[in-house]
Amino acid sequence: MPSENSASSLNLAICAIAALTILGILIRPRNWPEAVWPSIGALLLLTFRLLTPAQAWHAVRQGSSVYLFLAGMMILAELARRQGLFDYLATHAVTAARGSRTRLFLLVYGVGIVVTAVLSNDATAVVLTPAVYAAVKKTRVPVLPYLLICAFIANAASFVFPISNPANLVIFGKHMLPLRDWVAVFALPSTISIFATYIALRLVNRDSLRGAIDIEPGATVLSHSGRIVGLGILASAIALLAASAFNRDLGLATFLAAALVFVAVLLFDRTAFLPVLKSASWSILPLVAGLFVIVEALTTIGLAGEVRRALHDLNSFPPLAASLAASFGIAAASNIANNLPVALLAGSVVQDHVPILLRHALVIGVDLGPNFSITGSLATILWLIAIRREGENVSFWQFLGIGVLVTAPALFLTTFALLISG
Numbered sequence: 001m002p003s004e005n006s007a008s009s010l011n012l013a014i015c016a017i018a019a020l021t022i023l024g025i026l027i028r029p030r031n032w033p034e035a036v037w038p039s040i041g042a043l044l045l046l047t048f049r050l051l052t053p054a055q056a057w058h059a060v061r062q063g064s065s066v067y068l069f070l071a072g073m074m075i076l077a078e079l080a081r082r083q084g085l086f087d088y089l090a091t092h093a094v095t096a097a098r099g100s101r102t103r104l105f106l107l108v109y110g111v112g113i114v115v116t117a118v119l120s121n122d123a124t125a126v127v128l129t130p131a132v133y134a135a136v137k138k139t140r141v142p143v144l145p146y147l148l149i150c151a152f153i154a155n156a157a158s159f160v161f162p163i164s165n166p167a168n169l170v171i172f173g174k175h176m177l178p179l180r181d182w183v184a185v186f187a188l189p190s191t192i193s194i195f196a197t198y199i200a201l202r203l204v205n206r207d208s209l210r211g212a213i214d215i216e217p218g219a220t221v222l223s224h225s226g227r228i229v230g231l232g233i234l235a236s237a238i239a240l241l242a243a244s245a246f247n248r249d250l251g252l253a254t255f256l257a258a259a260l261v262f263v264a265v266l267l268f269d270r271t272a273f274l275p276v277l278k279s280a281s282w283s284i285l286p287l288v289a290g291l292f293v294i295v296e297a298l299t300t301i302g303l304a305g306e307v308r309r310a311l312h313d314l315n316s317f318p319p320l321a322a323s324l325a326a327s328f329g330i331a332a333a334s335n336i337a338n339n340l341p342v343a344l345l346a347g348s349v350v351q352d353h354v355p356i357l358l359r360h361a362l363v364i365g366v367d368l369g370p371n372f373s374i375t376g377s378l379a380t381i382l383w384l385i386a387i388r389r390e391g392e393n394v395s396f397w398q399f400l401g402i403g404v405l406v407t408a409p410a411l412f413l414t415t416f417a418l419l420i421s422g
Contacts (some may be wrong), residue, residue: 009302017041018294022337025287026375034381035283038290051297059296060289065251066169067285070122072254073166074280075262076233077123077349082276083226083265085233086115086131091220094135094213101141101209102202106148109198112153113160118237121154121165125383126281133390139213144394145205147387151371151399152406154379156197158258158367160190163240163250166288167343167366167377171350171359179244185360189414193368194200196410225268232261284378288340295344308349315355319419326361326417331369331407337375339366345365357418364414372408374399 024037045051058316080086089111097104116124136146158165162172162182169176177185202209202389222230236257242251265272298304310329314322343366350359370376374384374396387393 010050013048014045014130014297014301016146017044017192018298018341019049021290021294022341025338026054026381033283035285035287035290038287038294042290042293045293045297051293051300053135055296055300056293059292062173063288063292065173065249066166066250066288067254069169070166070284070288071119071280071282072251072256072258073120074282075258075276076229076236077119077127078276078280079229079258079265079272080119080123080233081127081131082272082279083223083229083269084220085128085222085226085229087134088220088226090128090131090135094139099211099213101211101213104136104139104141105145105202105205105209106198108127108136109149109153112149113157113194116154116157117160118233118240120163121158121377121379122284122382124150124154125379126386127387129383130390133387133392139215141211141213142208142359143392145201145208146394147383148201148205148394148402151374151380151383152197152201153194154383155368155371155377156193156410157190158379159186159193159363161241162244163237163254165367167339168363169250170340170343171363171366173347176244176250178247179241182244185418185421186363189364189417193364193410193414193416196413197371197406198411200406204305204405209421225265225272227404228264228268229261232264236261241308281382291341291344295341295348298345299348303416304345304348307345308354311349311354311358314358319357320416322355323357323361323415323418324412326358327335327369327411328364330362330365331372331376331411334366334370335373338375339377342366360418361415364411364418368407368411368414371410372400372403374403376403398408 018041021041023036024032024040025034028034042056046053046056060080090108093107093111094104096107112124112128115128129147132146132150133143136143155165159168162168162176162179201276236254239257240250240253243250262276311326317325330342330346346362346366351361374380374394380399384394
């Protein structure tokens with residue numbers, strides 16, 4: 001039996017590896033891909049026998065539904081990008097604005113809501129962002145306000161449906177709420193989150209939205225295969241919502257739906273097979289798997305128990321105070337350590353008799369809370385990478401200044417709405 005000092009050293013080593021792993025994901029030393037760092041962290045845990053192979057394998061297997069969900073969404077998003085569906089939507093939003101910057105702001109925001117709700121927040125960050133940049137850039141108006149829409153709506157609308165954010169699957173796992181119950185709980189909070197974020201973003205960008213659009217991009221035509229993708233995504237969304245309604249595995253349903261759409265597109269565009277598979281961000285899968293292993297190690301040293309006790313202590317507070325403490329607390333943790341590992345940790349404790357109200361407040365904190373900072377979620381990190389590829393950039397402090405103004409009131413009002421929806 002290890003001594004107390006030995007156990008403390010082991011706990012400290014696990015915490016250090018976890019902290020360095022998260023730091024590596026956020027700052028990407030030597031520009032190595034994000035997936036490298038959780039993989040290294042997991043290997044270090046095994047090398048120094050801080051985790052057994054059986055424990056690591058158990059942790060990896062826990063994410064099977066999440067891997068299938070992400071794989072399916074990446075295929076659908078890449079098909080939509082390759083066939084020009086997002087470029088088509090963004091360009092038509094500019095045309096429909098009829099020369100008004102504020103109307104364009106509303107239209108792009110609306111497209112972002114739809115993409116996030118039915119294709120997940122990562123698709124909004126990775127695929128919609130470049131399309132919005134290309135369409136708005138042609139108008140010669142300031143492009144940053146419209147890019148910020150893609151960053152903020154990716155999280156603000158990410159609990160409209162269970163499929164809107166992989167973090168939802170991570171938190172609930174096999175205990176995912178049926179669609180009817182999900183909508184009953186989160187319809188009002190989602191509406192408030194979307195509306196409050198929109199109002200705050202409009203106010204923050206009010207100076208840039210004055211004036212008219214003098215130059216509009218030319219009309220674009222959606223290809224036949226692009227229409228197939230659009231109809232396929234619509235059918236997939238309906239199928240996924242049906243799977244959610246009947247409490248089926250969303251990961252498997254998402255992957256099968258994406259595979260069927262992929263086959264349909266290949267009937268019209270046989271050249272799409274390799275480009276789609278090569279362009280999808282498969283590195284997300286080992287990133288998530290590595291994080292599952294890191295969280296498993298943290299669980300072995302009692303961190304999950306501490307979180308569980310903290311949540312049970314909150315149960316003695318008045319409902320509003322307890323909900324705000326849960327949502328803002330996990331939001332703070334998400335912005336320090338990124339929401340995906342925080343969601344993994346929360347998912348390991350919420351099924352253990354955590355009060356339902358606090359469980360739902362945690363979902364709001366994990367989904368909306370990352371909008372405080374540019375490193376708060378995987379979606380915002382992917383968004384930053386996307387705009388840098390286009391020659392744009394937003395500093396950590398610049399985003400934080402906007403994020404506090406936009407997210408603090410939105411998170412408060414959304415958590416309050418959760419109490420009303422009860």
